[in-house]
Amino acid sequence: MHATLRDANPPLTRSVEDYLKAIYHLSNQGGFAATSDIAAMLEVAPPSVSGMVKRLSETGLIEHVPYRGVQLTAQGRRAALKMIRRHRILELYLTQQLGYDWGGVHAEAEQLEHAVSDELIERMAGTLGNPQYDPHGDPIPTAAGEIEEAELVSLAEAGVGAKLELRQVGTQDPARLRYFAEQGLTPGVLLTVTDRQPFNGPTTIALVPSGDPRVVGRELALLLWCREVPVEQHGHASH
C-alpha cells in the first residue's frame, strides 16, 4: 500500500552526474567514449567504469557496445548538458559576483553543480543577464538543454598542429595539480600540439609564445581541457 515500488525516475547521484559529463565530453563528435578514457578522466579504475556503465545503460542514460565504448542517449545527453550549464553559470557567477579568479573557480563549481537547484541556477543566470557564452567564448547550454557546438577537447584528442588554449584541469589531486603548475600548464596558457606518439603514447606540445616544449602522457593529457583557438587569436567570435 505505501511506497514500496522502485522509484521510476530516481534522482541522479553525484557519481552518475560525473560519469555523464565525462561521457559527453569524450564522445563529443558523435563517437564512442572508451572505458579507459572515462576511467582516466574521473580518476577511477577501469572496472569501476564497467560497473557504472552497466547501471547507466540499464536506466537508459547511455548505450553500451561491449568492448567498443558508450554513447549518451537523448536522455543522458540532456542530463549532461544540464550539468554543463550549471557548471558554466556557477563559474561565471563566482568570478563576476564573488571575486573568484579563474584558477580557483573550477573546483568550487565542480562541487556546487551537484548541489544547486534549478531555481538557484536560473536566479544566478538572471543576475548575470542570462549569458549565452562564458568568458572564454564557450557556449552555455540553455535551460532546455540546447547548446551551440564548439566544445572543449582534451589535449589527448587534439590533432597535431592544433593551437589550443588550456581551459580546465580536470583533477583535484594535489600532486597532479602541483605537477601541472610546475610545468606551466595552468588555465589560460596557449599551446600548440607538435607531436603525438601512436599507441596512446604521449603528446608533445609547445607553449606559446615561449616555444618551450612539454611531453604529456595520455593519462595526464586527458585531464587537460582545451579550447581550439581560431587563427585570429583575440576576443571570441561574436555570434
Next chain:
Amino acid sequence: MHATLRDANPPLTRSVEDYLKAIYHLSNQGGFAATSDIAAMLEVAPPSVSGMVKRLSETGLIEHVPYRGVQLTAQGRRAALKMIRRHRILELYLTQQLGYDWGGVHAEAEQLEHAVSDELIERMAGTLGNPQYDPHGDPIPTAAGEIEEAELVSLAEAGVGAKLELRQVGTQDPARLRYFAEQGLTPGVLLTVTDRQPFNGPTTIALVPSGDPRVVGRELALLLWCREVPVEQHGHASH
C-alpha cells in the same frame, strides 16, 4: 610505500555532517541527544543511528553512553558549528543577494552547506558585511567556531507556556511539508505551548494571535524548530 595508510583525518561525509548538526541541536543545553530523537530529526530508522553513532564515536566526534545518548566532543562541536555557520550565511546570502524568500531558502541551504568551500562562505559573508546575526536574530557562529548562545529549540523540547516563533521545518518530505502548511505551521508564525502529554506524547499549541489550537505528535514536533520569543516581541536585541 605509496599512500596505503588509513587517512588520519578523512573529510566528513554529507551524512556525518547531518548527524553532527542534529546532535548539536538536540543536546543544546549540554545534555545528551537520544537515539530516537536523532532518528526522527533525520528521518531515518533508529538502528541507522546506532550504526552511525558507533562510527562517530570511533572517530572521536561524539561520546556515546549506551542506552543514554550521545554528546559532541569539542571536535564534533566545532564541525557542527561550522555547518551551522554555513547554513545561516547561505540563507542570508540567498535571500539578500538572490531574491529568495524565507520559505524556499532552507532546503536550498541544506544541500549547499555540504558542497561549499570555506573560501566561498567567507566570500559570501564578506559580501554581506560579515553579519553576526541572521534576519531572525539568531547568532551566526564565527569562522573560528564560536557562537553566542540562544539557539533554536525543537517544539518537542519547549516547555509549557513558552512563546515561540517557528523558524525552520526540518524535513523535505513533501507530504509532511504539505501537512504542516495546511496546519498553518510555516516559518515565521508565532505560537504558545499550551500543553504537553507525558510519555513522549503530543504537544498542544495555540497559534498567535488567532489562538487556534493545534496538536502535534512528538515525531512531528521534533521537526519544528523554534526561537524562544522574548516578552517584547519585535526586532531583535541589539547586542
Next chain:
DNA sequence: TCTGAAACTTAGACTAGTCTAATCTTTGCC
C-alpha cells in the same frame, strides 16, 4: 520490588560505489 512497555542495540541483508586480480576480446603488426 517487580514488571511491562518504551527505547536502544545487535544481527543480518541490501545498494551504490569503489578496488584488485583474473579472464576475455580486439587489434596492430610481422
Next chain:
DNA sequence: GGCAAAGATTAGACTAGTCTAAGTTTCAGA
C-alpha cells in the same frame, strides 16, 4: 593469418549507509 599486448569485462571483496526483525536494557508505576 596468427599472436602478443592493450583494452575491456567479470569475479570477488570492501566501505558507508540504509533497512527490518529480533534481542537487551532501562525505568515508571503498581
